[in-house]
Amino acid sequence: MTEDYLHFAWKNRLYENKVMIADSGERIEIIHPGYYNRDAGPDFSQGRVRIDGQLWVGNIEIHVRQSDWNVHNHGTDPAYDSIILHVVYEIDTDQLHRKNPFPTIELKAILDETRFSWYQQMINSGLNFPCQNIVGGIRHETIETWLERMLIERIERKTEELTLSQQPDDWEEIMYQQIARSLGLSVNGDPMKWLALSVPFRLATRYRDSQNQLEALLLGASGILLKEDIFEDQQWMDFRNEYQHLQRKHQIKALPYSVWKFFRLRPASFPTLRISQLAAIIAKHPLMFDQLKEANTPKAYFDFFKVEASEYWQTHYSPGKYSANVKYKLGKNMIHRILINGVFPVLFAYARWNNDEGLQSRILNDLHQLESEKNRITEHYKFAGFPMKTAGHSQGVLHLHHNYCRSKKCLNCAIGNTIISGYPAPTTDS
Known part of the structure; x- marks a missing residue:
């Protein structure tokens, strides 16, 4: 027998007798088992029992064995001073350390053992x-x-x-961070969020009109742009030169390259591609949070994330490494993940913070539209x-x-x- 099962059986009244005889000889009638307590203290509160015809209301404690009361040192804990009934599977002792007397009832003979088995x-x-x-x-x-x-x-x-x-005082930043994290999936999710913290949304949007500057800013802050043994073509050198200027201007501290994972990833999931797509989202939406809060159909959400990596990444899958001409767009499954793991939790948090039950219901409904x-x-x-x-x-x-x-x-x-x-x-x- 387990204590968890006894809690379940007691709460659901899965025992044969409504009236029982306690170890003290008193007649016990269960009116209400009480309300289960998941916190510290007695297992059930506000239980209602008649003891020899007298109605008692209070706490009820449950154990597998009577002696567990002593093992758990309840007798020295003031939280257990108001126990009105002790319920056990088996009475194995009559020596209890307690301040106030209370009756104990045994369930062993009246529980359906086959149900437990x-x-x-x-x-x-x-x-x-x-x-x-x-x-x-x-x-x-x-x-x-x-x-x-x-x-x-x-x-x-x-x-x-x-x-x-974090303090929810800037929902644009929070949305930006969670979208970045979602883009990285489980493999690069944390580094993508660290990148968003290193280059705050308000700073990134200052360069939204220049894809080259914005991408250089993010790639540089990621630490990927600064890796020395990466082959440099003209575009990569342009990115580096641009970042050096922006780094001095904004005192940006780049992430270590070692935080990023490329191994066993498809090129479409490389951090370089995801960073370029993040830059495209920033460039397209200077007010991410507000626009997503107003979107309320699957089409509106999907239109928001209709972006693709910059022109350079359409012919490269890695710096200096050419590939067939591919437009790396965010696919349907990826947008699903961003919405489920990034967008909807932020909108729900905002709704909870502002007691907006209508928005909470809408987010739950939106999940059922996907x-x-x-x-x-x-x-x-x-x-x-x-x-x-x-x-x-x-x-x-x-x-x-x-x-x-x-x-x-x-x-x-x-x-x-x-x-x-x-x-x-x-x-x-x-």
């Missing part, structure tokens, strides 16, 4: 996620509602990361019966997988709750 079988099934072979029997509305909750949790977590890392992401994880869930039509669905599934399924937190999941509470259910056999 089945739950254990499910979480240890070895499948891609615990309920993979069962979830198909769950009502569609239950899954949809929980995925929407997961989507909100995911975007709120990204929002918290934004507002905790196609779902396709990867190994989303395909597993789609095959099992999860809806996977929109980016809202795929983002919800990714949050569910990484924060619940992978760590077997079925007891904290509405889908898992439904399955376990509704036992017996289909087997998890492969």
